[in-house]
Amino acid sequence: MILITGATGYIGSHTWVELLNAGYDVVGIDNLCNSNIKVLDRIEAITSVKPKFIEMNVCNSNALKSLFNLYSIDAVIHFAALKAVGKSVNNPLEYYKNNLGGILELTQVMSEKNCFTLVFSSSATVYDANNPIPYQEGMPLGSTSPYGWTKLMSEQMLRDLEISNPNFSVAYLRYFNPIGAHESGFIGEDPLGIPNNLMPYITQVAIGKRPHLSIYGNDWLTHDGTGVRDYIHVVDLARGHLKALNYLMSGKGSILVNLGTGKGFSVLDLVKAFEKASNRKIPYQFAPRRIGDIAAFYSDSARAQKDLNWRAEYDLYRMCEDSWRWQSMNPNGYE
Numbered sequence: 001m002i003l004i005t006g007a008t009g010y011i012g013s014h015t016w017v018e019l020l021n022a023g024y025d026v027v028g029i030d031n032l033c034n035s036n037i038k039v040l041d042r043i044e045a046i047t048s049v050k051p052k053f054i055e056m057n058v059c060n061s062n063a064l065k066s067l068f069n070l071y072s073i074d075a076v077i078h079f080a081a082l083k084a085v086g087k088s089v090n091n092p093l094e095y096y097k098n099n100l101g102g103i104l105e106l107t108q109v110m111s112e113k114n115c116f117t118l119v120f121s122s123s124a125t126v127y128d129a130n131n132p133i134p135y136q137e138g139m140p141l142g143s144t145s146p147y148g149w150t151k152l153m154s155e156q157m158l159r160d161l162e163i164s165n166p167n168f169s170v171a172y173l174r175y176f177n178p179i180g181a182h183e184s185g186f187i188g189e190d191p192l193g194i195p196n197n198l199m200p201y202i203t204q205v206a207i208g209k210r211p212h213l214s215i216y217g218n219d220w221l222t223h224d225g226t227g228v229r230d231y232i233h234v235v236d237l238a239r240g241h242l243k244a245l246n247y248l249m250s251g252k253g254s255i256l257v258n259l260g261t262g263k264g265f266s267v268l269d270l271v272k273a274f275e276k277a278s279n280r281k282i283p284y285q286f287a288p289r290r291i292g293d294i295a296a297f298y299s300d301s302a303r304a305q306k307d308l309n310w311r312a313e314y315d316l317y318r319m320c321e322d323s324w325r326w327q328s329m330n331p332n333g334y335e
């Protein structure tokens with residue numbers, strides 16, 4: 001049995017589908033602080049499997065113990081965390097409490113219950129922004145936000161745990177910028193309130209919910225002056241988790257990899273690709289750069305290819321097509 005925490009969230013729900021399609025027995029937990037219970041019906045519609053789900057907080061040690069008593073859990077994929085970089089700056093303690101509390105309680109209970117296999121959601125935000133691009137796994141680390149520090153500190157805690165208990169094997173997966181949605185249009189990214197991320201903002205402009213897109217900075221040192229990022233289809237990302245899980249379960253030990261496409265696209269590249277895929281115009285305005293933003297980063301994805309035999313398959317156009325299908329089939333998200 002595989003446990004997914006943060007299972008009803010954006011990446012969790014897509015990974016859950018991939019695991020069920022691959023024949024895994026899965027139980028999902030989530031406290032629904034940033035997701036919707038209706039995801040469960042959608043997962044069932046895609047996979048024809050009724051998802052096993054328990055609503056709970058991953059920081060609740062007693063609830064975790066009961067869960068491990070109820071199911072014989074072989075491995076955990078840990079997504080549950082708060083993820084808004086900007087909010088973490090205004091509310092750092094909430095982020096440290098939730099994200100570090102979650103990993104602490106989870107690994108403590110895992111140790112007690114002899115479950116030593118963990119896939120951890122890390123992030124490209126753990127790389128020092130002064131690194132040259134593409135980012136490679138061995139490059140210096142650092143962060144500019146409390147959110148990023150929670151990921152960096154979690155990685156450190158897990159490394160220390162591995163040293164103290166060599167039974168543990170951990171996959172540290174550093175994601176770049178997931179966008180897109182399942183091809184069915186049944187599940188996708190459903191942000192509460194004003195989207196923090198670019199793609200949901202674009203799709204909400206396309207559907208008429210927001211008047212225009214603000215693009216922060218048009219004087220970056222990039223090919224068209226707008227910021228460059230490594231966008232990766234969420235289904236490719238989900239499949240990376242399956243590869244990582246198989247790697248750990250085959251007893252090869254821990255692994256640290258970037259999950260990105262290895263290609264950088266600018267905000268304007270993304271807007272143009274989206275306009276083509278959706279046949280809609282995206283009005284935009286340039287706004288001043290935001291503090292803390294950087295011109296460009298993307299992954300070196302060679303290690304994931306070599307060690308996990310994984311590479312991203314979907315291109316930018318497909319990411320836009322699937323994001324648009326999700327938004328147009330669900331103008332108000334899951335509601």
Ligand SMILES: NC(=O)c1ccc[n+]([C@@H]2O[C@H](COP(=O)([O-])OP(=O)(O)OC[C@H]3O[C@@H](n4cnc5c(N)ncnc54)[C@H](O)[C@@H]3O)[C@@H](O)[C@H]2O)c1
Nearest residue numbers: 006009010011030031032033034035057058080081121123
């Ligand atoms: N989406 C991205 O751009 C991105 C990039 C890099 C890393 N990540 C990491 O990937 C993971 C999943 O991200 P996502 O985009 O699916 O976010 P998401 O917010 O859609 O999913 C996270 C889920 O965790 C749940 N959750 C949060 N705290 C919890 C707690 N204490 N107990 C139980 N459930 C809790 C939320 O309700 C939500 O359903 C996160 O750890 C995030 O930091 C995301």
